[in-house]
Amino acid sequence: MAAVSIDKRLEAPLSLIAQWREDVHCVFARDPAAHSVWEILLTYPGVHATLFHRVNHRLWKAGWKLPARILGSVARMLTNVDIHPGATIGRRLFIDHGLGVVIGETTVIGNDVTLYHGVTLGGTTWNKEKRHPTLGDNVLVGSGAKVLGAITLGDNVRVGANSVVVKDVPPCCTVVGIPGRVIQSKGTKIQNRHGIDLDHHLVPDPVGKAISCLMERIDELEARQTEVSKVLHEQHCEACEAESLCAAEQEIVIKRAVGE
Numbered sequence: 001m002a003a004v005s006i007d008k009r010l011e012a013p014l015s016l017i018a019q020w021r022e023d024v025h026c027v028f029a030r031d032p033a034a035h036s037v038w039e040i041l042l043t044y045p046g047v048h049a050t051l052f053h054r055v056n057h058r059l060w061k062a063g064w065k066l067p068a069r070i071l072g073s074v075a076r077m078l079t080n081v082d083i084h085p086g087a088t089i090g091r092r093l094f095i096d097h098g099l100g101v102v103i104g105e106t107t108v109i110g111n112d113v114t115l116y117h118g119v120t121l122g123g124t125t126w127n128k129e130k131r132h133p134t135l136g137d138n139v140l141v142g143s144g145a146k147v148l149g150a151i152t153l154g155d156n157v158r159v160g161a162n163s164v165v166v167k168d169v170p171p172c173c174t175v176v177g178i179p180g181r182v183i184q185s186k187g188t189k190i191q192n193r194h195g196i197d198l199d200h201h202l203v204p205d206p207v208g209k210a211i212s213c214l215m216e217r218i219d220e221l222e223a224r225q226t227e228v229s230k231v232l233h234e235q236h237c238e239a240c241e242a243e244s245l246c247a248a249e250q251e252i253v254i255k256r257a258v259g260e
Contacts, residue, residue, distance in 0.1 A: 014091070016054055016055070016058065019054050019091065020051055020054060022091055022092050023047060023050045023051060023054070023092065023093065023094075024037060024040050024041060024047060024051075025037070026092035026093075026094055026112070027040050027044065027047060027094055030094050030096070030114055031094070031096060044098075045078075045079040045080060045081060045097075045098040045099075046079070046081060046094065046095030046096055046097060046098030046101070046115075047094075047095070048075070048078065048079045048081075048098075049075055049076075049079040049081035049083055049095060049098055049101070050083075050089070050093050050094075050095060052071065052072070052074075052075035052079070052083075053072075053075070053083045053085070053087070053089060055071065056068045056071050056072045056075070056083070056085035057085055057086070057087070057088070057089070059071070059085065060085035060086050065085070068085035069085060071085075072084065072085050079098055080098060080099050080100060081095060081098045081099075081100075081101045082101070082102045082103070083101075083102075083103040084103060084104055084105040084107070085105075086105040086106065087103045087104065087105060087106070087107040087108075087109070087121075087132075088107070088108045088109065089103075089107075089109045090109055090110045090111040090112075090113065090137070091111045091112070092111060092112050092113075093109060093113050093114075093115070094113075094114045094115070095114075095115045095116075096114065096115070096116050096117065097116065097117040097143075098117060099117040099118065100117055100118045100119075101115055101117065101118070101119050101120075102119075102120045102121065102122060103121045103132075104121055104122050104123050104131070104132035105123075105132065106123070106129075106130045106131055106132040106150070107121045107132040107133060107134070107135075108132075108133075108134040108135070109121075109134075109135045109139075110135055110136045110137040110138075110139065110155070111137045111138075112137055112138050113135055113137070113138070113139045113140070113141075114139075114140045114141070115141050116141065116142055116143035116144075116145075116161070117143050117144075118143050118144040118145075119141045119142075119143070119144070119145050119146075119147075120145075120146045120147070120148070121133050121135070121141075121147050122146065122147070122148050123148070123149065123150075124148050124149040124150075124166075125149075129150075130150045131149070131150050132149075132150065133147045133148070133149065133150070133151050133152070133153060133165075134150075134151070134152045134153070135147075135152075135153045135157075136152070136153060136154045136155035136156070136157065136171065137155045137156070138155055138156045139153050139155070139156070139157045139158075139159075140157075140158045140159065141159045142158075142159055142160050142161035142162070142163070143161045143162070144161050144162040145159045145160065145161060145162060145163045145164070145165070146163070146164045146165070147159065147165045148164065148165070148166050149166055151165065151166065151167060151168050151169075152168050152169070153165070153168075153169045154169060154170050154171030154172070154173070155171045155172070156171055156172045157169050157170075157171065157172070157173055157174075157175065158173075158174045158175070159174075159175050159176075159180065160174065160175065160176035160177070162178075163175055163176050163177055163178065163180045164177075164178045164179050164180055165179070165180035166179050166180065167179070167180070169182060170182070
């Protein structure tokens with residue numbers, strides 16, 4: 001998915017109040033701990049950070065860059081969420097808990113994206129260019145995950161907790177590990193009828209699977225070794241004058257035992 005297509009979707013006119021309303025009410029669909037609008041408005045730092053950013057980004061686009069940065073710094077001190085005013089954020093972004101989230105200047109985020117605490121959408125170059133990630137719609141990034149560089153995460157991508165993603169990810173994939181690896185093929189159906197999949201803990205464990213395969217292989221080799229040792233013990237004789245012949249016979253027995 002190209003960044004341009006996401007930018008076009010984000011150009012749909014929407015008033016600041018309408019954006020704020022969506023940012024608040026989307027929490028009910030993604031956090032069962034939310035009980036009322038007032039609770040969200042007063043106690044959710046991730047929501048506070050998003051509401052601040054809606055104002056900061058408008059100031060930034062209008063050329064008021066210093067006031068935008070100052071207000072962004074105030075928002076960071078109050079919420080512990082660092083969102084650069086230049087970041088382009090779509091509708092209904094939800095930052096759960098918010099603690100330690102960092103979103104860089106050239107980041108582009110689609111609609112209905114969910115970020116958990118400790119997430120970094122960072123850059124990998126000092127050049128003044130597109131250096132931060134682009135996230136499609138319905139993307140979920142688990143706690144502590146790092147998405148680095150001018151890469152693109154397609155729609156419905158899930159990033160496992162503490163993963164480090166440095167390459168493009170096709171739509172409808174699950175990524176885990178350091179560096180991030182696609183462990184669930186694209187084309188996965190989103191179970192939630194609203195298009196938001198919060199089951200980011202239900203991901204395969206590629207390391208555990210690899211260790212399990214190695215253990216099975218070791219058990220198989222040990223079983224063969226035991227069989228070979230048993231055969232050699234049965235064929236052993238205390239005194240034999242035909243040493244070379246016995247050695248040749250033992251080699252044949254070993255080959256038969258290991259299936260060669």
